Every structure is written in C-alpha cells, then in structure tokens.
Amino acid sequence: MSPADLIARYYAAFNAKDWDGMLACVSDTVSHDVNEGVRRGGKEKFAAFIAHMDECYDENLTGIAIMTSADGTRAAAEFIVNGIYKKTDDGLPKAHGQEYRLPAGAFFEISEDEITRVTTYYNLQKWIRQVS
Template identity: 55%
Template sequence: MHDTVISIIHRYYQAFNAGDREVFLGLLAEDVVHDINQGAREVGREAFTRFMAHMDRCYREEIADLEVMVNERGTRAAAEFTVIGTYIATDEGLPEASGQTYRLPAGAFFEIADARITRVSNYYNLNDWLAQVGARG
C-alpha cells in the first residue's frame, strides 16, 4: 500500500511538471478537497480544474527535490519539495508580474482512498514568495 501511495504522489507531481493536466487531474477523486495555501477550501475536481487553469495562466512552475512520506495505513501522505517558478501574469491582489523567478520550499498533505487523491492541502511561505518577486512592503 505504501508503494502505491508513493507512486500516486510521484505521478501527480510528474504530471504537474510535464503540464499533463489530464493525468494530473485524473489522479484526483471527483469530490477532492483542495486547501489552497492561505486561502479557501474548494471541493471537487471541477473546482480544482479551474484553479489549475488560473495557476497556469499566472505562473510557470516546476516541482523539484520531492520527498514523500506515507502513514502506516497508506491513507495519508506528506510531500516536501521545492517550487521553482516564474511569475508570468499578474494575479489579482498580488504584485505586478514581469517574469520574476522564485524558488520556494513547500509542502503538501494528502489523503488517499481507492487509489485516488481525496484531499490536497498545500503550504508555502507567502511572505518569502512576495519578497522574491519584489513586493514592496
């Protein structure tokens, strides 16, 4: 079970890096819960699809240095990684985008059931990101 969960999480980030949204979103349960870093909780693959379309418009990101940890029952996992990105289009309420690059330590927590991701909770330091893209305080 552990190997299956680790494989699911690795495929999730491999598909993310490849820009293969069909595979990426296909790993999610239809009623997936998505906790957005310092934001709202959204429910459903359709909401996650809209979120990713927004992210793809504003950011070009790659996940590196991925480490995955799984609980004994294989129902929860955590991932630690580095986000390497470029801010390509201004996101509402955030500084103006001008192609700034950033490198952020980040993490995510997952719940897994029936070989599908049922929850994703993402965390990174927003203040670190703001400093890297040149936000004025």
C-alpha cells in the same frame, strides 16, 4: 498502486504540465485547501484552479520527498518550487517574468487509489519578497 506511487505520478504530471494527468489522480469529490485560502470542493473547481495557476505561473518542482502513513490513507510531500511569475495574480505584486525559488509542502488524503484531499503550504511572504 501504492500511495507513494500515486503522489509521484501526480507530481510527474504537474512537472510535465499534464493537467489531465494530474486530474486523473484526484477523486471527483477532491477537497483542495489552497495556501492561505478557502477549501474548494470537487474536481471541476480543482481544474479551474490548475488553469488559473498555469495562466499566472510557470512552475517546476524539484527535490520531491514523499512520505506515507503505514495504512496508506495519508501522504505528505516536501519540495522546492522553481517558478516564473508570468501574469499578475489578483491582490499580488505585478508580474513581469520574475523568477522565484520557494520551499513548499503538501498533505494528502488517499482512498481507493485516488487523492481525496490536497492541502498545500508555502511561505507567501517569502514569495512576495522574491517577486517584489
């Protein structure tokens, strides 16, 4: 599978809320860099993050553009996050079903047809302004 196909499969699973499908795209030792957070290691912690996000947010990604390195070991994606803030997340404004639309991006490392690192970026202050 090409790196672009792997990333497309990962985001198709995200949009389908197929969390097992997403997890099938990442290695057991995946490193996950959360926007403005600490690095988490391993599929178990990644799965816990996905579950937490699903509890607090309902998101769909549009306009996904995927770029890959010539050697296939790295990829990047840019997209728009279209979401609903369902449940208050710790340290963030109170949730009451606010809608938001936010550009975001992610960087990936890939090895043996698996994602070994995911690093996601978005403008947290812009998100806070939209839901406040």
